[in-house]
Amino acid sequence: MKAEFKKSLLAALWFMFLTFPITVVRVNTIERTVAWRWERLIWIGAATFILSFIWRRLLHRKQTGRREVSAGEVRPPSRWKQMAADPRLKGLALSAAALCFLVIPLLFSWNKTILVTNALIYVVIALGLNIVVGLAGQLVLGYVAFFAVGAYSYALLNYHFAVGFWAALPMGAALAAAFGLLLGFPVLRLRGDYLAIVTLGFGEIIRIVLENWNALSFGPSGIDNIPPPGFFGLALTLRQTHIAIYYLMVALTLLTILVVHRLQHSRIGRSWEALREDETAAQAMGIDTTGAKLSAFALGACWAGMAGVVFAAKQKFINPGNFTIWESILVLCIVVLGGMGSIAGVVLAALVLVILPEALRVFADYRWLLFGALLVLMMVFRPGGLVNARRRAYAFEPSAPEKSERP
Amino acid sequence: MNWDYLLSLFMGGLTRGSIYALIALGYTMVYGIITLINFAHGEIYMIGAFTALIAIGVLTLAGWNGTAILLIAAVAAVVYAAAYGWTLERIAYRPLRHAPRLSALISAIGMSLFLQNYVRMAQTANFLPFPNLIPEFAFLKPVAHIVRSSELVIYAVTALVMLLLTLLVRFTRMGKAMRATAQDRDMAMLSGVDVDRVISLTFVIGSAIAATGGVLIASHIGQINFYIGFLAGIKAFVAAVLGGIGSLPGAVLGGLVLGWTESFFTGYVSSDYEDVFAFLFLVGILIFRPSGLLGRKQMEKV
Incomplete structure (x- = not known):
């Protein structure tokens, strides 16, 4: 935890350094004034501190997630996926969406x-x-x-x-x-x-x-x-x-x-x-x-x-x-x-x-x-996008062993 | 035949070409090592120019003047551009090292878009005047209509950078590691090369060189805005491809050839279609000589 904290702190300091000239200093060459916008630096530091936690967390999850898949584990499809696979629900959703688009000019x-x-x-x-x-x-x-x-x-x-x-x-x-x-x-x-x-x-x-x-x-x-x-x-x-x-x-x-x-x-x-x-x-x-x-x-x-x-x-x-x-x-x-x-x-x-x-x-x-x-x-x-394109797949279901008619 | 005009076009082409060469070096180095076009490279060049402008503004108002400002501004630009280049690689490319090429490319485009708009929002969308801090050399007075002193500095710096880079790549340990990584990344890793470090360093060096080009051309042209990196980046990419991508002398040669042809094209044919010309040039090279002037032919690996 302490190490994580230190990493985020470093990231925050680094980004404060990085964004310092462009976000903080604004030179007006005509009026010959410099505006120092220090408050922005604080925002950037705070935001980076939090974001770097999330960034590492997500990166970690992505890497471990990949390992699980490569180990051949089969995760049961989530409820969303089950619902999406149901043709009746899908038809219902599509017709609802179509109806929405048909009535938009009447409502708005x-x-x-x-x-x-x-x-x-x-x-x-x-x-x-x-x-x-x-x-x-x-x-x-x-x-x-x-x-x-x-x-x-x-x-x-x-x-x-x-x-x-x-x-x-x-x-x-x-x-x-x-x-x-x-x-x-x-x-x-x-x-x-x-x-x-x-x-x-x-x-x-x-x-x-x-x-x-x-x-x-x-x-x-x-x-x-x-x-x-x-x-x-x-x-x-x-x-x-x-x-x-x-x-x-x-x-x-x-x-x-x-x-x-x-x-x-x-x-x-x-x-x-x-x-x-x-x-x-x-x-x-x-x-x-x-x-x-x-x-x-x-x-x-x-x-x-x-x-x-x-x-x-x-x-x-x-x-x-x-x-x-x-x-x-x-x-x-x-x-x-x-x-x-x-x-x-x-x-x-x-x-x-x-x-x-x-x-x-x-x-x-x-x-x-x-x-x-x-x-x-x-x-x-999420290189696959928000909605992953599902490819048409043909499921292979092994027949039950007692029914096998192998001689 | 107007010889002065021809000569001024030649010198103008050399100036353009030198800047294209400086940016193209970064493209070609990165491409040589991770075979990725760093789309955001032009943006690094722009950020270098902006950092320099900000430093110059602050120092001028603090009462400094002369060449000292230019040097400090150039150092600031180089340091910041290098820092941006390093961060860029860490955020947008390193997590995608094993992803499909298309992903890395889209990420690079995203980064370019992000950096452009970051500068636009934090600074301004308008053109800003960039002071010319390079003093007019007295010995150039008689030929001032052909070549300006800022152009002379551009030629000299380009030559110097090229020399230093060649020495670095040829004779240092790091250069050896870079060449090894470019040849075969896995094999380099097995031989004990810290590949991640080499890649980071490549981005740092490429960005620093681009920033040098950014400061020089901004001070020569006299104005900058957040969008300058886009077109310069594309032109420099054309230069890198023309010279043979992955080859350092190729990048410089390609930059110069593109600079000259563009300069003569705008001088004698049409300035409206200047950018069209660069793109058609690119298509032409890719069709007739995809490996470029100095590049080696690459086999498709399976």
Whole structure:
């Protein structure tokens, strides 16, 4: 206990030293004054002291936990897991959730409905990225580029050729998928780290081109007056349009969930998972890794493209500032928090990470700081995400010995 | 042909290239030893520059002046950057030493995001002016439009750092341990190398070098903000890959080549697409020469 205390004390002192210049001292070069904010140092010391206890505790638990598993001990599934496995309860929960989403526009104000629409857009994008990162294990950082492709394809097609929303939706998806392939070909041979940086570069390239190529994209001023989708030729007010877009988004989300779920358990989904676990082994087992990667890029990108079309229609105005690297990182946070490969987890995480900063303004200021910490903590303590992706498993039940008919 | 313009582009490229080289050294050292791209490396560079700025501010208001401030600020920056680098490794990478690569990479991205926003919240999101403390050398007066004295200092420091680092890696016990760890971590451990210590030290050295670069370029350009580490980090990574990741001379060569090509590209073609150019350059290298200019070809181990 005494040793633990000493360790925490040391950690606290170390962090007080570490954060001293940047958090405490604030030099104002214009007024030529220095603000010393000593009270912050005390907070940091106290927080580190407590956090380091928790940190070591969790690290210890993680290590001992791993040992138990490796010893072959089988822990009985917890009550939560048993409940989650029950198909009746699962169906009930899903229909309750669906009902919740259907009544949101009736219960909440217009603004809140728009907020949930936003969150649903992120759900769709994150499910798309989940295909690439969560299932196929290819860390793509510039994913927002596909979102931008979708949004700009609707805006530009509409501006030049008066293409309607419903025609643009599949076109946006197809264009984004094409860009996914375009990115996929050169990076086929790259793994992990290189892939992350190259795709990050790809995202930035798209944004910089949109900002500078005025003849194509109208530059930083963006595109205005993008028409909302038409619904059966009805004349809707602005408010009704937003509610209609909300329901459209709910439908699109359901479609995404359905398709991604079916894909995950299909032949191609399994080959993605094999690719994620070990590329060399997957190749040795006869999986076409090139095809698996390209299809993951294309199928992942097309959802972002569709979400982009809806986003453009909802915002009515887009410019390159909507598609920065931060959006990519937010989506990555969603996938990581939700658990890579887990659909339910990703949906929940998207709702939490998008709605929470809007609901609590205090949280909004610290949001990126917390997201950064979240990524590190999740990787250190729960790399599987909050909701662990369960793989379809076939249980092997040994038959009872007296029934064995072995001669 | 305007020779002065060409020459100034050449010198500007050398300046950029030297800074890329200083940051790229950290990337390449860490990659050589634990095959991880330390995404937060650019942030360490930024933190070094901020620490220096804060030290300069406090000392100036306390009535100091001249080169003494610069030296103290540079030392503070190097010490703090090294401390941050060490802590970063302890928190974000050491617990993940045996985890899949993807986890370590995501953790690194998280750390980069965290450090950026930590500085943004604790200091400011605006650009801050960074005083130029390097005196203008009298003998440079006639060529002032081509090369400034701060650039001359950058070249000299880069060369010195490169020399010291080479000596360290070639001739000291620690350098030997580092080379051994880079070659085969398990075997090094069996031969009695304290691998954890070597890795920590690698982060410390890499961070200190990055901070040196941070202070020099901040004082040359004259302003900093919390976001400078991001792009510089990526460019330096491109430099490290170009030179052959894992190779120290490669990092410097890659930095210089990238600096020059970028400088000439912006000078003669277009400055709007400067960053696009760096990324396309990276894609090009990775496709046509993934092992870089000086790197060895690596076999895929199973």
